[in-house]
Amino acid sequence: MENKKKSFYFEDYAEPELTNNNKFNIVKVSLNRVAFLSFIFFSLLLIFSVKIIYLSLASEKSFYSNNIKKDFVKKRRDIVDRHGSVLATNVILYDVGVRPKLLKEKEKKNLLIKLSLLFPELDLNKIRNKLDKKDFFSIGKRLTPKIKDQFWLMGNKAFVFDPSPSRIYPQKNLFSHVLGQTDDANEGISGVEKFFDKNLNNEDKINLPLSLTLDSNLQHLIRRELVNAEADFHNIGSGAILMNVENGEILSLVSLPDYDLNQRVSISDNIYTNKITLGVYELGSVFKTFTIAAGLENKVINSNTIFKNLKNNLTCDKYTINEHDKLPKNLSAEQILIRSSNIGAVRIAQKVGVEKYRDFLNSLELFDTINFDLEEIGTPLPFKWGKCKLATSSYGHGITTTPLQLARAYAILGNGGYKIKPSILKTKTKSLKKKEQIISNKTSNIINSMLRKIVSLDEGTANFADIKGYDVGGKTGTALKYSSKEKLNTFVALFPANRPKYVLLVMLDEPKPAPNFVYEFLRSEKFPNGYKHKGETRNTSGWNTVVVAGKIIEKIGPILAINNLETSINF
C-alpha cells in the first residue's frame, strides 16, 4: 500500500511538472509570434509617424507636384520695365501628338471628321497620310491651354499631351532686340535672356522679377516715330537710344526692323542686328564735338579761337577732304562745330596733335569693346593712327564705333565729364560725385552751349529739333556706308542743354531724300510767321534724322518732364 501510495505520490507529483513544461513551450512560441507582430506594428507605427512628421515639416512644393500644372515648369524669373510692366513671363504651352496604332479604321475616320469641324485650318490630307503610315506624329506645337482643352475634350485615346514651359512677351516687337529669345529648353539664347540667364534661373529670387531701366511708354513713342520715319524717308532700318546722362540708365533702346518675340522666328539676316549695340559704324560729323572738346580740354583753343583761310578741300595721301557746303573762310572754333566744317575740324585736330587727340578719344572709350548688359556687343574696327587718320577722324570718317558708345561719350560730355556705365539693369543710382571725372566741368559747359547753338541758331544744322521748352542741344552726323555707299545719318541730342539730363541718339540707315515731306520751320528771325517747305532733295542728317529726333523729343519730353516733376528734380 505504502509503495503504491508512494508511486502514486511521485507519479502524481511528477506528471503536472512535465505537462507544465510543455505548456511553457507553447507559451514561449506564441510569445515569439506576438513579439514579431508587435515588431511589425511598431515598425508601421514608426513609418507613419515619420511620414506625419515629414508631411508637417516638408516644404509645400516637395510633394504632390506632379498633378499641379505649374510646378513642373522650369521656373524663370519675369522681366519687367522700370514701372513694373511685364516684358517677359512664363506660361505652359502644350505639344499635342497622335498615336495612330491605338485607333481602329472607323475611329480614324471619326477623328478626321472631328478635327475638320474643330480645326478647319488643319491640313487633313497630311493627317490622313500620317494616320496610315506613322506610329506617332505631332498635330500641334506650343498650343495654348484653351486649344489643348479642345483636343482633350474630343476624348480620343490616341492624343498625347506634352506640357512644356514657354516664354511669352506681352509687348511683342517692342523690346525684341533688348530682351532676346529663349530656346525650347527655356534657356536664353540672345539679349537679356542670355546675358542674365543665370540670374533669371536663380531659384532664390524666382518670385522677384528682373527689373530693367527701360520704359515701355517711351520705348513705344520712340519706336512709333522711327516706324513713321520709314514711311517718310524710306530708310531700310533705324535705331535710337535714350539714356540718363547722370547714371547711364537706358530708358529706351530701339532697333528697326524688329520682330515679334512670340513667333520664335530664326533671325539670321543682318538687317535684324541690334544697330545700337552690335552695329559698328562710321558715324561722321558727330565726332567733331570730340575734336572741339579735345582742343578745349588740351587748351589749344577756346570757343572764340578764329581759324583763318579755311580751304574748301584738303588732300592727305590719296584722300581728299571736302567741305559739305559753302562756308565762310574764317570761322571760330564754335562756328566750326555749329556749321559742321570738315576742314575746320581737321585744323583743330592738327593743333591738338595725334597723341593727345588719340588719348582724348581713348579716355571716352570709343574704340574698346563696351562692357554692357547684352550679349550682342560690337567691337569697333582697329586702325593705326597717323596724320591722315587724325585728319579724317577729326570729322568722324575712317573710324568706327557703336551708337551705344557714341551716346555714352556724349553723355560724359554733357554731365560735366564724369565717366558712366550704360546699363539696362535697374540698380540703386550712384551719385556722380563719386565717379571718375575725365573732362573738366568748364569744357562740358562750353560744349553744351555750343550744341545748343547748333539747334537754336539758324546757321546750325539741327533746327528741326528745336522743340520749344526742352532746350535741346545736339550734333548731326552724315556718313557714307562702306558697303553700299548709301548714307547713315545720325543725330545726338542732349537736353535740357543748360544742364543735360538725357542723351538721345537717333540713327537712320540708308534714308532717301523726301521731296513729298512737308518740313515745318518754326517762327524765327528768318521766318517770323513760320514756314512750310516741300520738295527738299537733300539727304543729310539735318533733313531727316533731326526731324525724327525733334518729333521724338516732342512726344517723350512731357513724360520725362512730368516724371522729373514728380521726383521734384528740375528739368
Next chain:
Amino acid sequence: MINQEKWIASLPIKNTRFSNIKNQLDHDRWINTIPKKNVHSSMNKYFLITILFVCGLLFVSAVKNETRILQKEINNLETSINAIKYNLDQTIIDNEVITSPENISLLAKEYLNIYLVSYKRSQIKQIKEEVKKSNEINKTKKEKINKEKMKNLPANIKLKVAKRIEEKKTEIRKLQALYSNPKLIPAEIKTQVANQIEEKKTELRNIYRSPKNVITLEKVGKWSVVQVVKVFLGMPIIPGR
C-alpha cells in the same frame, strides 16, 4: 548486562494527544501543495497583448487614414492655389497685353475721334507752378488760422503757457546736461534713485510673500467701482476680450 529499564526510560514518552485519524494522510492537503498551473496569468498576458495589438492596428489605420485625408486636403489646396496663381498670371498677361502702349494707341485711333496733342513744356511748368501756389495758399491759410486762435486766447493764458513752455525747456536742458555724462550725476540723486529702487523691491517682495495682504478693502472697492463704470460704458471687463 544492558539495563533495559534504563534504555526504555530513555525512549520518548508516548504522545497521548496523537490521533491516528488526525495524522492520516490527507490527499487534498498534499494536492494543494502541488504548484498550480499558471493558467490565470498567461491568459491575462494574451488578453493584454491582443488588446494592445488590436489597439495598435486601429491606431495605425486611423493614423494612416488621417494622413491620407491630410494629404488629400494638402493636394487639393495646392491645386486650388496653383489654379488661382495660374489664373492670376493669365489675367496679368491679359492686362499687360490690353494695356500695352501699342494696344492703347491702336484703340485710341479706332475709338477716339480726337487728335491727341502732347503737353507742352510751358503747360507742365504751369502745372508745377499751380501746385506750388496751392501749397503756399494752404500753408498761409493754416498759419492764419493758428494766428487767429492765438489772438482769441486771453492774455493771462498766453502768459501762463509761455511760462510753462519756458520752465519745461529749462528742465529739459538741465536733464540733458545732467544725463549727458552719467559720471557727473551728483551722489544725492544717485542715492535717491537707489532708494526708490529698493522701495520698489521691498514692495514686490511683500507681494510675493503675502499676496493676501496686498488685497485691501480700499483696493477692492476701487476695482469694483472701475468694473461697474466699465460695464456701464460697455468696455470689456477683461482687457483684450
